[in-house]
Amino acid sequence: MVDKNQTIIIAKVLTAELDDSFLLEVCCVKSNGSSLQTLANSGVCQVFSGPEVIQKVIDNGLLGKSTGLAFVDCSASAETIGVLNQVVDFGCCVVLANKKPLTVPMVGAGLPVIASLNHIISSGDPVYRIIGSLSGTLGYVMSEVEDGKPFSQVVNAAKSLGYTEPDPRDDLGGMDVARKVLILARLLGRRLNLDNMKKIEDRIKQVSANGNVLRYVCLIDDARCEVGIQEVPKDSALGRLRGSDNVVEIYSRCYEKQPLVIQGAGAGNDTTAAGVLADILDIQDLFP
Ligand SMILES: NC(=O)C1=CN([C@@H]2O[C@H](COP(=O)(O)OP(=O)(O)OC[C@H]3O[C@@H](n4cnc5c(N)ncnc54)[C@H](OP(=O)(O)O)[C@@H]3O)[C@@H](O)[C@H]2O)C=CC1
Numbered sequence: 001m002v003d004k005n006q007t008i009i010i011a012k013v014l015t016a017e018l019d020d021s022f023l024l025e026v027c028c029v030k031s032n033g034s035s036l037q038t039l040a041n042s043g044v045c046q047v048f049s050g051p052e053v054i055q056k057v058i059d060n061g062l063l064g065k066s067t068g069l070a071f072v073d074c075s076a077s078a079e080t081i082g083v084l085n086q087v088v089d090f091g092c093c094v095v096l097a098n099k100k101p102l103t104v105p106m107v108g109a110g111l112p113v114i115a116s117l118n119h120i121i122s123s124g125d126p127v128y129r130i131i132g133s134l135s136g137t138l139g140y141v142m143s144e145v146e147d148g149k150p151f152s153q154v155v156n157a158a159k160s161l162g163y164t165e166p167d168p169r170d171d172l173g174g175m176d177v178a179r180k181v182l183i184l185a186r187l188l189g190r191r192l193n194l195d196n197m198k199k200i201e202d203r204i205k206q207v208s209a210n211g212n213v214l215r216y217v218c219l220i221d222d223a224r225c226e227v228g229i230q231e232v233p234k235d236s237a238l239g240r241l242r243g244s245d246n247v248v249e250i251y252s253r254c255y256e257k258q259p260l261v262i263q264g265a266g267a268g269n270d271t272t273a274a275g276v277l278a279d280i281l282d283i284q285d286l287f288p
């Protein structure tokens, strides 16, 4: 286990399961804002400081596929990309919540968006269009501001509820959604980069009194891959979204008139942790 400053190495990592009570202790230390160093006397682990320890773990072959250990990146950092490349080269299985490497992490937190899309793709069903709202933070902010709450108060609440990225500007500026959409477009075989994404102009001021609402919408079709604020009917699937819910509609040959719809909580610590755990369990069949 690694945070920005320390690495914990469990003594019997290759032979024994991680003890639940120790895991709980680690969670308590982190949520109290204390240092992992406080666990040094637990007798369960050794605690090291500095990034070079991770390199030692890699060099000692602890992260090869044959060890049965997976590498799980729950940071929001681009600094992990070098380590990720190395462990992938060793044949180690990787699970990502981190979107900065721009390769298949979770999209929609615990929602089965990637799994459903992979299912459609592997059945040979061509996907024509994906439309959705994929930011728990922006969904929450928009519906709370609609209800008359002040923007700054709502953004603070979104952060304390665990919806935002560590730096909420990633959500508010649309970059977090842009990463998710790029990841989906790449799954469809589109060779795009973040620079290719078109940002629709801010149209907040133009919302009329005709029953429409603003939603941060993402759209992928043959011609477009775009994210931005759109005015949508209040009674549409997107308009009805409340709180941190995400919704994704997938249109394919089989789902031509009635799209496959995935909807539910798209941000939050619990749903994200459940999604990471599901991904870890999914890869266990790959181990000998
Ligand atoms: N919250 C959500 O609803 C969802 C989040 N995600 C993704 O999960 C990731 C984490 O989000 P969240 O849990 O909210 O963020 P937090 O800031 O709460 O947690 C990030 C953790 O990563 C650690 N970390 C940061 N940089 C490094 C590094 N270079 N090496 C090792 N550890 C590092 C931090 O260490 P330290 O404690 O020392 O700061 C911290 O413990 C993000 O990529 C986000 O996009 C995905 C889906 C939903």
Ligand SMILES: N[C@@H](CC=O)C(=O)O
Residues within 6 Å of the ligand: 108, 109, 134, 135, 136, 137, 138, 163, 164, 165, 171, 176, 266, 267, 268
């Ligand atoms: N910050 C993200 C969390 C999930 O990726 C969001 O608000 O949707």
